[in-house]
Every structure is written in structure tokens, then in C-alpha cells.
Amino acid sequence: MKPGLMNYQVAVRALCEFTAKVGDLDLRFTPSPTAQEGMAGHAIVVARRGPGYQAELPLAGDYQGLQVRGRADGYAPDDNRLEEIKTHRGDIARIPENHRLLHWAQAKVYGWLLCQQRGLAEIDLAVVYFNVLSQHETAFHQRCGAEELREFFELQCSRFIAWAEQERAHRRLRDQALQRLRFPHPQFRSGQRQLAESVYRAARDGHSLMAQATTGIGKTLGTLFPQLKAFPEQALDRLFFLTAKTPGRRLALDALATLRSQEAAMPLRVLEHVARDKACEHPDKACHGDSCPLAKGFYDRLPAARQAALERQWLNQDSVRETALAHRICPYYLSQELCRWADVVVCDYNYYFDMGGLLHGLTLLNEWRVTLLVDEAHNLIERGRGMYTAELEQTRFEAVRRIAPPVMKGPLERVNRHWQQLQRDQQAAYQVYPAAPDLFIMALHKAVSTLTDHLSEQPAGNAAELLHFYLDAMLFCRLAEAFDSHSLFDISRADSPGGPATSTLCIRNIVPAPFLAPRFAAAHSCTLFSATLSPAHFYADLLGLPQQTPWIDVESPFSAAQLQVQAVSNLSTRFAHRDYSLAPIAALMARQFAARPGNYLAFFSSYAYLRLVLDEFRAAHPQIPIWQQSRQMDEGQRQAFLERFSSASQGIGFAVLGGAFGEGIDLPGERLIGAFIATLGLPQINPVNEEIKQRMQGMFGNHLGYDYTYLYPGLQKVVQAAGRVIRTQDDQGVVYLIDDRFNQPAIRRLLPTWWQVERCRLPLLGESQTSSRVNARELRPPFSWPR
Numbered sequence: 149m150k151p152g153l154m155n156y157q158v159a160v161r162a163l164c165e166f167t168a169k170v171g172d173l174d175l176r177f178t179p180s181p182t183a184q185e186g187m188a189g190h191a192i193v194v195a196r197r198g199p200g201y202q203a204e205l206p207l208a209g210d211y212q213g214l215q216v217r218g219r220a221d222g223y224a225p226d227d228n229r230l231e232e233i234k235t236h237r238g239d240i241a242r243i244p245e246n247h248r249l250l251h252w253a254q255a256k257v258y259g260w261l262l263c264q265q266r267g268l269a270e271i272d273l274a275v276v277y278f279n280v281l282s283q284h285e286t287a288f289h290q291r292c293g294a295e296e297l298r299e300f301f302e303l304q305c306s307r308f309i310a311w312a313e314q315e316r317a318h319r320r321l322r323d324q325a326l327q328r329l330r331f332p333h334p335q336f337r338s339g340q341r342q343l344a345e346s347v348y349r350a351a352r353d354g355h356s357l358m359a360q361a362t363t364g365i366g367k368t369l370g371t372l373f374p375q376l377k378a379f380p381e382q383a384l385d386r387l388f389f390l391t392a393k394t395p396g397r398r399l400a401l402d403a404l405a406t407l408r409s410q411e412a413a414m415p416l417r418v419l420e421h422v423a424r425d426k427a428c429e430h431p432d433k434a435c436h437g438d439s440c441p442l443a444k445g446f447y448d449r450l451p452a453a454r455q456a457a458l459e460r461q462w463l464n465q466d467s468v469r470e471t472a473l474a475h476r477i478c479p480y481y482l483s484q485e486l487c488r489w490a491d492v493v494v495c496d497y498n499y500y501f502d503m504g505g506l507l508h509g510l511t512l513l514n515e516w517r518v519t520l521l522v523d524e525a526h527n528l529i530e531r532g533r534g535m536y537t538a539e540l541e542q543t544r545f546e547a548v549r550r551i552a553p554p555v556m557k558g559p560l561e562r563v564n565r566h567w568q569q570l571q572r573d574q575q576a577a578y579q580v581y582p583a584a585p586d587l588f589i590m591a592l593h594k595a596v597s598t599l600t601d602h603l604s605e606q607p608a609g610n611a612a613e614l615l616h617f618y619l620d621a622m623l624f625c626r627l628a629e630a631f632d633s634h635s636l637f638d639i640s641r642a643d644s645p646g647g648p649a650t651s652t653l654c655i656r657n658i659v660p661a662p663f664l665a666p667r668f669a670a671a672h673s674c675t676l677f678s679a680t681l682s683p684a685h686f687y688a689d690l691l692g693l694p695q696q697t698p699w700i701d702v703e704s705p706f707s708a709a710q711l712q713v714q715a716v717s718n719l720s721t722r723f724a725h726r727d728y729s730l731a732p733i734a735a736l737m738a739r740q741f742a743a744r745p746g747n748y749l750a751f752f753s754s755y756a757y758l759r760l761v762l763d764e765f766r767a768a769h770p771q772i773p774i775w776q777q778s779r780q781m782d783e784g785q786r787q788a789f790l791e792r793f794s795s796a797s798q799g800i801g802f803a804v805l806g807g808a809f810g811e812g813i814d815l816p817g818e819r820l821i822g823a824f825i826a827t828l829g830l831p832q833i834n835p836v837n838e839e840i841k842q843r844m845q846g847m848f849g850n851h852l853g854y855d856y857t858y859l860y861p862g863l864q865k866v867v868q869a870a871g872r873v874i875r876t877q878d879d880q881g882v883v884y885l886i887d888d889r890f891n892q893p894a895i896r897r898l899l900p901t902w903w904q905v906e907r908c909r910l911p912l913l914g915e916s917q918t919s920s921r922v923n924a925r926e927l928r929p930p931f932s933w934p935r
Contacts (some may be wrong), residue, residue: 156312160207160218160257167307168253171246172437173446173481177615178242178607179600181235181280189235189278190221193285200225207261211305214312220258221276229272230259231287235280238604243277246447251275252290257304260297269294281601315489318458321415322491323380331373332406337877338705343370346700347675351378351519356674356693358525360681361702362900363871364879367677368396369403371521375675376407376416376492378519384672385516388507389494392527395812400494400523401464408462419463419483419490421499427465427480429473435481442478449475453482458489488514497528501667502535503626508667517672524812525676526864529690532660536635538624542567542650548617555602559595566591570639571651578835580638584628584655596621627655633847634659636839658840659847661692668693679871680864682898686856689848701901708904711874712882715890718909721826722887726757732910733826733886734765737800740882741772746821747793751805751869753827755779761826762802773799777809793819805829811868816875823873826886828895829862863898 181189194203201224208217221233232255236243255273263271270293277286336344343361350357351374361367375387389400401420408414425431430440437444453475460467463486472479487493487506500507500520511518522528545567549560566588599618603610631637636656643649657663668674668691681687684699716736721729737750752758755778762776775792778785786808792801795818803809805827831837837857845853866885873881889895891907899905 156213156316157215157217158308158312160216160254160261163216163304163308164250164253164257166311167304168250169246169447169450170249171244171445171447173435173440173443173478174244174246174437175435175443176607177603177610179237179603181237185280186235189280189283190233192283193231193233193276193278194222196285197222197224198226205262207258207265209261209264209301211302212309214305214309216257216261216301216305218258218261220262223262227272228268228270229274229289230255230262231274231276232258233276233278235278237279237281237601238607240277240279240286242607248275253300253304255290256292256297256300259292260294260301263294263297271297281604318415318417322417325411325415326376326379328411329373329377329407330410332369332410336370337366339703340366340370340705342700343367343677343702344374346698346702347371348374348378350675350698351375351382351384351673354382354672356668356697357676358681358684358687358693358697358699359675359677359702360700361677361679362704362706362902363679363868364875364877365702365705367679368399368523369406371675371677372400372403373407375519375521379491382672383517384519385514386490386511386518387492387521388500388518389492389521389523390497390500391494391523392497392531393524393812395814396523397494397496404492404494405462413461415461416492417458417461417463417486417490418492419486419494420465420468421483421487421493421495422465422480423496424480427469427483429469429479435478440478442472442476446477446481449477450482450485453477454485454489457482457486463490497522497531498535501528501532501664503623503663505667508670511670518670520668520671520674522674522676524678525687525691526678526680526868528664528676529660529687529861532664532691533657536627536657536660536663538620538627538655540620540624540653542652544613544617548613551611551613553602553606556595556599559591559598562591563588563595567651567653570653571641571649574639574641574651576835577641577643578638579641580636580839582637583631584624584637584653589625589628592621593625596625624653624655627657630663631655632662633843634662636843638836638839656836658843659690661690663692665692665694680867683860686860690856704900704902705877706874706902708902710877710880711870711903713870713885713899713903713905714882714908715885715905716910717888717891717907719886720888721753721757721828726760729826729886730761730764731768733761733824734768736884736886736910737765737824738769738772740822740824740884741798741800744821744882745798747797747815747819748800748822748824749809749820749869749872750800750802750824751810751826752802753805753829755804757826758802758804765800773797774802775799776802777804777807781808790815795819805869806865809872810865811871813872814875815872816879820872820875820881822882822884823870824884824886825866825869827866828887828889829865829869830858831861833858859894860898863895867898867900 194201201222203222205220205223207220208215220230222231232251234251252275255275259271259273262268270291273290273292275288339361343359346357346359378384391397391400397420404418408416429442433440435443453471456475457463457468457471460471468483469479472482484506488510493507499505549564552560566585570585570588596618634657636658638654638656639651641649641651688697719729719732741748752761758776762774766774775789777789789801789809790813792799793815805825806829841853841857844856848856870883873883896905
């Protein structure tokens with residue numbers, strides 16, 4: 149028995165998927181049986197067999213220290229026939245050849261395990277395909293000798309053992325390197341040690357942690373370092389660094405590069421897994437070998453590409469792409485494969501928290517011990533809501549009805565009848581119902597089932613709109629089954645002058661906690677960190693964190709003297725007072741710019757408000773450079789906006805609070821010296837938010853309904869925006885909080901503890917808000933520091 153492989157186990161399916169997958173990558177859309185249909189299909193096949201038939205037969209065997217185990221689908225002793233049962237939909241000829249070869253590999257491994265167990269000289273193997281639509285069986289047979297099967301089994305095992313030995317050696321070297329790992333700087337920043345120690349304890353003790361830490365403290369490095377240090381002691385398998393936006397992914401990779409630089413060849417595999425649309429080399433081609441050259445022979449070339457990638461260890465997007473193209477395979481699906489073997493995966497939230505999250509699925513399948521770092525975790529509430537919300541738009545549904553194949557006409561008409569009835573019964577433009585009506589959901593289920601059968605029989609030539617409806621309707625049905633107090637079912641009706649009204653049906657998640665909680669539970673430990681993670685109960689309640697999850701407010705490395713925070717006490721930015729606020733805000737901004745010329749950001753509650761102040765400012769102060777955020781800016785336009793903030797430039801950038809420039813951007817030093825925030829950031833009062841408030845009151849208490857819906861989300865945006873100003877311990881800047889409500893005690897308590905907020909008044913004509921312009925020289929006090 150080989151040293152180091154004692155008690156190493158692998159399932160038959162996992163063994164064959166690793167060693168026997170060949171041929172093309174083929175992701176043509178062909179609905180497969182659901183898990184329930186698969187189990188039912190197996191049961192039907194078994195029920196058709198004789199009384200001595202043995203189903204779910206447990207089998208196991210060893211080869212050079214590797215134990216292979218699994219359950220064969222069925223064995224008929226009288227016929228000496230072992231069966232591998234596979235369910236499918238539609239024409240059996242569409243089952244790809246490489247899938248068939250994989251099925252035969254599994255049958256052969258089970259065949260050897262049975263021959264070895266019972267001393268059989270030969271056995272009849274059968275792969276049985278059961279069509280869940282027609283309930284017809286198609287069986288393929290091979291008569292195999294035990295010696296032939298033993299050789300096949302040992303070949304698969306030897307391939308796996310070589311890899312397993314390599315992986316075990318890698319893990320040993322990785323853990324030894326992580327034991328030697330040291331913090332890469334001579335000392336921790338203020339507060340960074342406190343953060344690192346708390347994260348290490350969470351990983352050591354296997355619990356969750358919420359950490360509120362000021363932007364600029366070095367949160368990314370302060371969380372990654374202790375998590376990696378906990379790997380050897382806690383026998384951790386993987387670390388998933390989960391981000392909401394691209395900048396967070398880049399910061400994580402920079403920190404990991406710094407840690408890995410301690411050794412010339414640090415044995416730590418770091419993978420940056422990006423979205424499919426960002427990794428695809430041929431977006432105009434379909435993902436199968438008949439269309440895309442990088443899908444042709446994918447599995448034939450995968451082993452060499454996988455080996456080459458893992459030898460590189462550092463697997464950012466460029467590295468994965470370079471390796472994939474060198475081996476002529478798809479970069480995205482190579483990256484997806486590498487998720488199984490990387491020590492650290494840096495990627496978007498959805499790869500773990502989404503309903504079909506890849507990393508969560510791999511964690512459960514492989515029983516990994518994983519630890520999570522959730523970057524900018526305040527974003528997870530809205531992102532989680534989005535993951536577990538489904539909409540059906542009537543205009544898109546009508547378009548689908550017009551192009552639907554004949555077999556779909558009846559089911560879609562039934563859906564339409566129930567939809568029209570809902571619309572006729574609706575009393576208001578927006579209305580919430582106790583749940584999605586049963587008759588409508590039943591009709592939608594039937595439409596999904598019929599469309600599934602159609603796509604199984606005719607997978608090619610279907611319009612994109614039909615496939616989009618199919619996916620939307622499946623999600624809607626799935627969320628309807630899980631519907632509870634965590635979600636709303638609402639209908640929004642849009643009246644069209646001269647035309648029929650249309651509506652949108654929505655299962656709207658408002659508390660993602662029930663969906664996210666099992667994903668937190670699947671991890672050994674989880675640390676959520678952000679500059680705005682207060683109050684703790686708000687995030688714990690809505691995200692579904694375990695009870696008694698510790699919350700820490702990390703000591704800030706910045707002093708109050710670095711940031712002058714002024715709360716304007718005599719000006720309102722409420723919608724009703726908006727016109728009166730324009731001239732005083734413009735004058736305040738001009739006065740501050742005159743006192744200390746440089747780069748500033750001005751944040752407003754909406755594009756409309758931004759435009760009003762910008763027009764006022766441009767007319768009154770045309771000599772001051774300004775630039776503005778616009779709707780639907782692409783990545784290049786956003787980058788151009790940020791490039792205006794240079795160490796040599798001066799001017800004011802106008803932006804919307806909560807948008808692309810309100811968080812996740814880094815403008816240190818003279819690139820940004822101040823911010824004007826002319827809003828509390830409160831979400832708009834509308835029927836949807838009012839319903840959310842009522843639901844929050846019912847779930848968490850009347851006193852928290854308004855806070856959970858409006859106040860906490862709004863102040864979170866304010867603090868994030870203000871956090872753009874002070875990025876290093878050498879920075880100095882000013883923030884103006886422009887609204888009288890910032891002086892309320894309840895609001896002040898939600899602002900960072902290291903801020904020293906001073907009250908200031910703007911001179912207003914007659915001390916009343918009017919639309920007349922205020923002379924900039926009348927404003928006191930401006931803030932200026934020596935350069």
C-alpha cells in the first residue's frame with residue numbers, strides 16, 4: 149500500500165468523471181430530467197424487474213490504497229446482469245457520445261467491483277436509458293470478462309492516484325508554507341491587528357463574524373492573512389473570497405500577490421473566476437463542438453490544460469485565458485474546472501450564494517471544509533434579494549405567445565386567461581397579494597412542463613425569447629414553491645393611453661435570510677466585513693447569520709483631525725424643499741472650492757436633483773471645472789470620469805449617491821479632498837417600499853419597519869460616499885452633510901464613531917429658503933489645509 153494514500157476514498161462517479169470524460173464540451177440547451185423525475189424513473193425501471201433483482205447495490209474495492217465505493221443501480225443475479233440506469237428526455241440519439249462513454253465507464257467499474265466481490269469470471273453489463281416522457285427503455289449490452297474489467301478499473305485508479313498523490317503533496321507543501329507565512333509589513337495598521345485576530349478566532353472556532361472596519365484600514369489583507377494562517381490547524385480545504393464588484397476582486401488579488409511574494413514559488417493556488425460573458429472568446433458561437441472551436445475536443449485536452457494551469461499556481465483571468473488558449477479550450481470552462489482544485493477562489497457573490505451557486509454545490513458534493521470572506525458585505529442584502537426574486541412581464545409573455553410552437557398554444561392560453569383575470573381583479577396600479585394564486589401557478593407549471601417536453605424533442609431552432617421565458621417561468625415556479633413571509637407576491641399594472649394595460653407579476657424577496665442561512669451553515673466559518681455594517685441586528689436579521697454571531701467595530705486608523713465633517717443644520721433636501729436648496733448648495737460648494745482648490749465629489753439623491761444643482765452651479769460659477777455622472781455609463785465612461793480626479797487636476801464631479809462612484813473607488817491624496825452629500829440617501833417612498841416597511845414591522849417589530857426599509861440603507865450610502873475622501877493616514881479632507889436631519893441624535897448615532905461632526909449654518913436670505921442666489925463670500929467657515 150502506497151504511503152500517504154491510506155484510507156483515501158473516491159466515489160465511482162467522481163472517479164469516472166475525472167478519468168474517463170472525453171470529447172466535446174456540449175452545452176446545447178436540452179432539458180434534462182429533474183431530480184424527482186430521475187428518482188421516479190429509476191423506481192419504474194426497478195419495479196419492472198424480477199423479484200430477485202437487487203437495487204442500489206453497495207460495492208467497494210481497493211487499489212494501491214485507494215478505496216473506490218458506490219452503489220450500482222441494479223443487478224439481476226439470475227441473468228448475471230449489472231445495470232447502469234440513466235434517465236433522459238427526448239430522442240436518445242441526442243445523448244452525446246462522450247456522455248455514453250462516461251456511462252459505460254461507470255458500468256465497467258461497478259462490474260469489476262461486483263466480479264471481485266462475488267468471484268465472477270464474467271458479467272453482462274447494461275446501460276439502460278429510460279425516457280421519462282414515453283417511459284420507454286433502451287438498453288445496450290456488453291459481455292465482459294473479469295480480467296478485462298480489472299484492467300480497466302486499475303487504469304482509472306492509477307490515473308486518479310497519480311493526481312491524488314500530487315494533490316496530497318501540494319496540500320502538504322501548501323500548509324507548511326502557510327505555517328511559515330508572515331504578515332507582509334513591519335507592523336499592522338491601527339485596528340488591523342484587532343481585525344486579524346478576530347478573523348483568526350472565527351476561523352479557528354468555526355463561527356461567523358461581522359466586522360465593521362473603516363475604509364483604508366487594509367481590510368482585505370487584514371482578513372486574508374488570518375484566514376490563510378488558520379488553514380493548517382483547521383484542515384481547511386478552500387477559501388472563497390466573495391465580492392460584489394470588480395474593484396473588490398482586484399484588491400483581493402493584490403493582497404494575495406503580496407502574501408505569495410514571501411516565497412519564490414509559494415504553493416498556494418489562487419484562482420480569479422470571472423463571469424462567462426467576460427471570459428468568452430467567441431460570444432457569437434454556441435457552446436458545443438459543432439460551433440465553437442474551443443469546445444471541440446474540450447475534455448480530450450482538459451487534463452493537460454488543467455495540469456499546466458495548476459503548475460502556474462497564480463490563476464488570474466489573464467493567466468487562465470493564456471493557458472486555455474495554449475491548449476485550445478474554453479477559458480471560462482477551464483476556470484470552472486479549476487474551482488475544484490484551487491486553494492483560494494476570488495469571485496462574485498453569486499457563485500456561492502445564488503440558488504445554483506457553483507461553489508456551494510461543489511462544497512456540498514465534496515464535503516469540503518471551506519471558509520468565506522464576504523467583501524463589502526453591506527451589498528449582500530440587495531444582491532441576495534435579487535437572487536431570490538422572479539418577474540414575469542406581460543409584454544414579453546405576449547411576444548412569446550405570438551411565436552410559440554403549436555404544442556404551446558393551449559398551455560400558454562391557460563396562463564393568459566388566469567393572468568387576465570388577475571389584471572381585471574386588480575384595484576390599484578400596484579397591489580400585493582397573500583401569495584401567487586394557485587390556479588395561475590398550476591397553469592404556469594403545466595406550460596413549463598409542456599415547454600420542457602418540446603425543447604427535449606426539438607432542442608434546435610427555438611427563438612431566444614422562448615428560452616428566456618422558459619428560464620424565467622421555471623424560476624418563478626420554484627420560488628412560488630418556497631414562498632413565505634420572506635417574500636411578497638405583487639402585481640404592477642401599467643396603463644397605456646389608447647392601448648391595453650400590461651402588468652408585471654413579481655415574487656419579490658425582501659428578506660434573503662432563509663435562502664442564505666443554509667449557505668452560511670455549509671461553511672466552516674464566515675467573515676463579513678465592510679465599512680458600513682451597522683447596526684449589527686439589521687444585517688444579522690436580513691442575511692440569516694447564526695444567532696450570537698459576534699460583531700466588532702474595528703478601531704479606525706484615522707483621527708478626527710484628518711476629516712472635517714460639517715452637518716448643515718438649516719437646509720432641507722427633502723423633495724418639497726428641493727428648489728429652495730439649489731442656490732445655497734451651489735454657493736457652499738463654490739466657497740469651499742475657493743478656500744481650498746482641488747478635487748471634490750458632490751452626491752445627490754437622483755439624476756434629476758443632480759441636474760438642477762449642476763445647472764445652478766454652472767450658471768453661478770462657470771469658472772470652476774465640473775463633470776458629471778450620466779445614466780447607463782459603460783466601463784470606459786466610468787473610467788474616464790475617475791481619471792478626471794488626478795493629483796494635478798481641480799474641479800467637482802457630480803454623482804448620484806449609491807451609484808458607481810459612491811463606493812468601491814480609491815482616490816487617495818490630492819485626487820480627492822472633499823465631498824458634498826446633499827441627501828440622507830433614503831430610498832424613495834413608493835408603494836413597494838411601503839409594503840416592505842409593513843412586512844419588516846410584522847417580522848421584526850413596529851419600531852424597526854422604517855429603520856430597516858429607509859434609514860439604515862440610506863445612511864449606509866452616506867457613510868460609504870464619505871469614505872471616498874480619507875484613504876490613507878496622510879490624507880486630509882472635508883465632508884459636508886447637507887440636510888438638517890443629520891443633526892438628529894438618531895442619525896448621529898449611525899455615523900462612524902471616529903468622526904467629530906460639527907454643526908454649521910448656511911446664511912440664507914431672511915433665514916428662509918428662497919431660490920435667490922447666495923454670494924459665495926457670505927459662507928463661513930471654509931476649510932483649508934497647507935499643501
